[in-house]
Amino acid sequence: MRDDIKAETVTITGHGGDQIEAYQAQPLDQEKTGAVVVIHHMPGYDSWSKEVVRTFAAHGYLAICPNLYSREAPGASPDDAAAAVRAKGGVPDERLVGDVEGAANHLRSLPSSNDKAGVIGYCSGGRQSFLAACSLPLDAAVVCYGAFIVGTPPEGFPIKVTSLEPLAAQLSCPVLGLFGAEDQHPSPEEVTRLEEILKKQGADFEFHSYPGAGHGFFATDRTSYRPEAANEGWExxxxxxxxxxxxxxN
Amino acid sequence: MCTYETETLNLQGSGKGAQGWFAVTDASVYFDHPVHAQSEHTLNLDFLNPALGPGARVALELGADSALALADAIKEVVAAGQRPAQVAPAG
Known part of the structure; x- marks a missing residue:
C-alpha cells in the first residue's frame, strides 16, 4: 500500500450533541478499512497527538483525535487549554465517553469504513481508552500507560478520576496494554492488579511492560521518549x- | 501526564501574559510532566484568570530544586518586607 494521506481539522458531534473540533486523517486509497479514535494525553490536543493520527492513516487506518478541551478552551493553544481544564478538575468521564462515541461514529460514516472501530489513549487517555472500551461497543482498545484504571486516588485528590474496576466486566473488546516498567503512574503493581482482574473475567487481552521505559515513552517530543520501547510498542x-x-x- | 498531583488556589494580584497585564485570580500548582522544560517532571505554576479565558495565563515550569529555592526566597522576601523598618539610633 501507499502511505499517502489526507489530514484536516473537522467538526464532529460529541457528547450531548455538542459540536467539537477534531483532527482527522485518512488514507488516500479508498479500500475498506478500520477506524482508530486517538485519545490525547493530558497536555492536550497538541502537535504530537496530531502526528499520531497521521501515523495511523499512513498505516492504512481512518483516524481521528477529538479535542477533549474544545468546550473549555475553543481556539486556545494546547497548553493553555490543558491548564484551564486541569484547574477545573479534568474531563468528566461521561463526557469523554460521549466524545469518543461521536468520533467513532463519525469515522464509521466515512465511505471507506469497514464499520470496525478501535480506540487508543496515552497517559490520562490510557485510562480513558479503557473507560471507552467498557462503555461503548468497540472492536479493539489500546491502553498506553494509563493510571488509575484500578485503585483509588488519595483523599482530596483534585483531578476527578475514579477507579474503573466496577466497569471492567462490561469490557466490549480485546485490550492491548503497553506500559513502562519504570513508571509509577501506573506502577507495576497497578498493572499487575489490572492484569489479574482481566484474567479472572476471561477477557481477551495482552500486556507488555518495557524495561528502561517510564511514563510517556511514546512521546517523541519529550525527554521520556524511549525509542526501543516505542518501536516495539508500535509493532x-x-x-x-x-x-x-x-x-x-503495511 | 500523570502524577495528577495538583493544588489550586485563589489569588489576588496581576500577571503579564502573551496579551499584556491582567488580574490574576487563580493558580494551579502541580508536579508533573512539563510542556517545554527538558525534564521528566517539573513543578508547574499556572497563574490564571478563568473569566478572561484560557489565554489569560502565566506559566512556569521549574526543576524541583529551583522550585524549593524559589519558595524559600518568596517567604524570606515577604517576611522581610512586612517587618517594621529598623531605624539605627543617632550618634
Missing amino acids: EIWEFYGRNLGTGA
Whole structure:
C-alpha cells in the first residue's frame, strides 16, 4: 500500500450533541478499512497527538483525535487549554465517553469504513481508552500507560478520576496494554492488579511492560521518549489492530 | 501526564501574559510532566484568570530544586518586607 494521506481539522458531534473540533486523517486509497479514535494525553490536543493520527492513516487506518478541551478552551493553544481544564478538575468521564462515541461514529460514516472501530489513549487517555472500551461497543482498545484504571486516588485528590474496576466486566473488546516498567503512574503493581482482574473475567487481552521505559515513552517530543520501547510498542499495535480492525496496512 | 498531583488556589494580584497585564485570580500548582522544560517532571505554576479565558495565563515550569529555592526566597522576601523598618539610633 501507499502511505499517502489526507489530514484536516473537522467538526464532529460529541457528547450531548455538542459540536467539537477534531483532527482527522485518512488514507488516500479508498479500500475498506478500520477506524482508530486517538485519545490525547493530558497536555492536550497538541502537535504530537496530531502526528499520531497521521501515523495511523499512513498505516492504512481512518483516524481521528477529538479535542477533549474544545468546550473549555475553543481556539486556545494546547497548553493553555490543558491548564484551564486541569484547574477545573479534568474531563468528566461521561463526557469523554460521549466524545469518543461521536468520533467513532463519525469515522464509521466515512465511505471507506469497514464499520470496525478501535480506540487508543496515552497517559490520562490510557485510562480513558479503557473507560471507552467498557462503555461503548468497540472492536479493539489500546491502553498506553494509563493510571488509575484500578485503585483509588488519595483523599482530596483534585483531578476527578475514579477507579474503573466496577466497569471492567462490561469490557466490549480485546485490550492491548503497553506500559513502562519504570513508571509509577501506573506502577507495576497497578498493572499487575489490572492484569489479574482481566484474567479472572476471561477477557481477551495482552500486556507488555518495557524495561528502561517510564511514563510517556511514546512521546517523541519529550525527554521520556524511549525509542526501543516505542518501536516495539508500535509493532504490537500494528499486529493487534491488524487482527481486530481488519486491515492489513503495511 | 500523570502524577495528577495538583493544588489550586485563589489569588489576588496581576500577571503579564502573551496579551499584556491582567488580574490574576487563580493558580494551579502541580508536579508533573512539563510542556517545554527538558525534564521528566517539573513543578508547574499556572497563574490564571478563568473569566478572561484560557489565554489569560502565566506559566512556569521549574526543576524541583529551583522550585524549593524559589519558595524559600518568596517567604524570606515577604517576611522581610512586612517587618517594621529598623531605624539605627543617632550618634
